[in-house]
Amino acid sequence: MGNGWSWYVIALVALNIGGCAWLLWWTAKRRPGDPKPEDTSHVWDGNLTEYNKPLPKWWINLFWITIVFGIGYLIWYPGLGNLHGYAGWTSQGEHAKQKAAYDARLDETFAPYRNRPIDALAADPAALKLGRSIFGNTCATCHGSSAQGATGYPNLTDDIWHWGGSPDRILETVLDGREGVMPAWGPTLTGMAGENAVDYVAAYVRTLSQPDALRNDYMAAQGKALYDGTCVACHGPAGKGDPAMGAPDLTDGYWLYGDSNDAIRQTIAKGRHGSMPAHRALLGETRARLAAAYVWSLSHKPAAPNKGD
Known part of the structure; x- marks a missing residue:
């Protein structure tokens, strides 16, 4: 003032x-x-x-x-x-005092889970309960309360992981975030093969999950050459992707931004920019670890016991 x-x-x-x-x-x-x-x-x-x-x-x-x-x-x-x-x-000092008291209580609550492996936490019901609560407060806004995602936000309950699904990779994603960038290839492809080039590549990309369809698809056959010249650097010759850079596997039939022709064309022509915020500063490592354990558990359900056991 x-x-x-x-x-x-x-x-x-x-x-x-x-x-x-x-x-x-x-x-x-x-x-x-x-x-x-x-x-x-x-x-x-x-x-x-x-x-x-x-x-x-x-x-x-x-x-x-x-x-x-x-x-x-x-x-x-x-x-x-x-x-x-x-x-x-001062109100600022009072806030800091109360925050310090609450932080001390949180540290006491989360202390038993500090530095424990993700898979070990996923097997601990108390840890999973805390992880689910943290997920609901911080992650459900984008991924949904059921963690099944939406257009542009990954489904966390399946076995498809663009950045890798190991416990360490999931924890790294939660702590430090991810930036997934798909360049806009429309101008480049159009310059290489005319106005239908994007449609050719889209048709070929669809056949990667159905290899037999390539034999009788003229557009896909035209798109293969364009794919080999522009897309293999990230997605690989067979379209299997590269988790190190977040390039998705194009052979699994999963489409983060939708599987319609328009959605695939837009992805190729105009590109995409997906951002997962870093939560290290917000959650701290232990709470991020609990959230990662909960996420990992969603696609790694414990095996059901045999009836004879």
Whole structure:
């Protein structure tokens, strides 16, 4: 707050307190010519009389005590512009104090799970319960409460992992986030093979999960040459992708941005930019580890016991 505004607040507070004190003093006085307390001449229905009796002294004194208390409060706590209160109290300091207390309680709660392996946490029901709660508070906004994702947000309950599905890779994703970038190939492909080039590549990409379809598909056959010249660097010759850079496997039939012709064409022509935020600063390593364990457990269900066991 600037000094001008600070002095404005101080003056406004002083004016209000002084005004209240003056009003209390002025209205409590009896003046010459005032009617007697028992005689105001305000009578209704012959026997209902309005008296002019002053407030009791104890009531008046309570008003004065309130004013004195208010002045003391403003001196003790910071309530006069930029002036610091005598107690040194600040809302920022109070927040920091309470946060430190809550952080200590959280550390105590999560201490048993610190640095434990992801797969071990996934086998611990108490750890999974905490991980599910953390997931619901921080991850469900994008991936859904059931973790099945949506268009542009991966399904975490299947066995398809663009950045790798090992416990360590999942923890790395939660802690440090991911940036998945698919370049816009429309101008390049159009320059190579004309206005139908994107359609050719889209047709070929579809056949990667159905190799036999390539034999009788003219557009896909044209698209293979274009794919080999532009896409293999990330997705590989067979379309299996590369988890090291987040390039998806094009042979599994899973389409993060939709499997319609328009969606695939847009991905090829205009590219995509998927961002998974880093949660290290927000959650800390232990809570991120619990969330990763819960996510890993969704696609690694424990084997059902044999009936004979």
